[in-house]
Amino acid sequence: MKAAVVGTDGKLKVADVPTPEAAPGGVVVEVAYCGICGSDVHMLDAGMMPEGSVPGHELSGRIVSVGQGVEGWREGDPVVVLPLDPCFSCEPCRHGAVSLCQEGVLRAYGLGKLPGGFAQYMAARPSMLFRLPNNLDLMTAALNEPWAVAVHGVNLSGFRIGAHAAVMGAGPIGLLTVSALRGAGAAGVYVSEPDAFRAEKARALGVEAVLDPSVEDLGSVVSARTGRLPDYVFDCAGTPSSMQEASNIAGWRGRVVLIGVPMGNATVFPLSCFLKETEFRFSFGYNYREFGDCLDLLARGAVRPEVVVSDVVPLREIADAFEALHRTGHTKILIDCHGV
Ligand SMILES: [Zn+2]
Ligand SMILES: [Zn+2]
Numbered sequence: 484m485k486a487a488v489v490g491t492d493g494k495l496k497v498a499d500v501p502t503p504e505a506a507p508g509g510v511v512v513e514v515a516y517c518g519i520c521g522s523d524v525h526m527l528d529a530g531m532m533p534e535g536s537v538p539g540h541e542l543s544g545r546i547v548s549v550g551q552g553v554e555g556w557r558e559g560d561p562v563v564v565l566p567l568d569p570c571f572s573c574e575p576c577r578h579g580a581v582s583l584c585q586e587g588v589l590r591a592y593g594l595g596k597l598p599g600g601f602a603q604y605m606a607a608r609p610s611m612l613f614r615l616p617n618n619l620d621l622m623t624a625a626l627n628e629p630w631a632v633a634v635h636g637v638n639l640s641g642f643r644i645g646a647h648a649a650v651m652g653a654g655p656i657g658l659l660t661v662s663a664l665r666g667a668g669a670a671g672v673y674v675s676e677p678d679a680f681r682a683e684k685a686r687a688l689g690v691e692a693v694l695d696p697s698v699e700d701l702g703s704v705v706s707a708r709t710g711r712l713p714d715y716v717f718d719c720a721g722t723p724s725s726m727q728e729a730s731n732i733a734g735w736r737g738r739v740v741l742i743g744v745p746m747g748n749a750t751v752f753p754l755s756c757f758l759k760e761t762e763f764r765f766s767f768g769y770n771y772r773e774f775g776d777c778l779d780l781l782a783r784g785a786v787r788p789e790v791v792v793s794d795v796v797p798l799r800e801i802a803d804a805f806e807a808l809h810r811t812g813h814t815k816i817l818i819d820c821h822g823v
Pocket of ligand 2: 569570571572573574575576577583584585586
């Protein structure tokens, strides 16, 4: 089969690799679509993806073979794949916090260890499979993983119905966070985004305001419109300075949820946070149940895929798609893995 493999130069190349077979207790999924995550781009750029690994952790597809002893799944079943085979026995797993699984590094798919979804086929375990609702298409379903990331961030914030929220960054996670906030009953959502293409996407979601942070201050805009600084700020930018910017924007005892995280150090001036008792909350992944619930929300139209997805490209063009994400004009790029 064809798969996108990390080469000796640290870049992706489409190569012929052995097609996986269903091991006892496992299945093989024919990948339909797999989205490029910002973390894929950053990890590849930072040389964090080992040579020979197959990335990709945002995928949908159909089961093509079922290993011995697997019950409840058949060939042809449409699924999204949780990119992690949780151990279900460590303390975080027992609380449903599967992204925090203590064996997560060894059990993650498409993050350097086990082969991921930028391939025609991918081996998976039944614990990773979530069946598509009848009225959900495979392309929209490929958004479930980043959608669950956004929903988890909003859930972790303890968002109060009727509150106003500020969202920094209108990349895929920022846009999905806007939709999650709408679902959580936000009275107003205000977005900062320096990139004009992405700002337009946020406007298409009908938010209260979208501004360029190099020109206007998000906190001032929210406070001019609502009479106060926002109680909730979602940092979906994940730059070295965004943690500080988020705390500047938040009101007293405001909650800053960090969904995007920089790969290096961040700069924060603690006194400014101290004087407002800013609460920081890091949000990583999702709970097991949230991942399943998010599929139903997708089927109910909670997300606008035509806004979030900017391009769908065949697997053979994946290297160009990764390059394109370093330039303006893109949000979520989905890799079409059955067109090869
Ligand atoms: Zn991701
Ligand atoms: Zn675990």
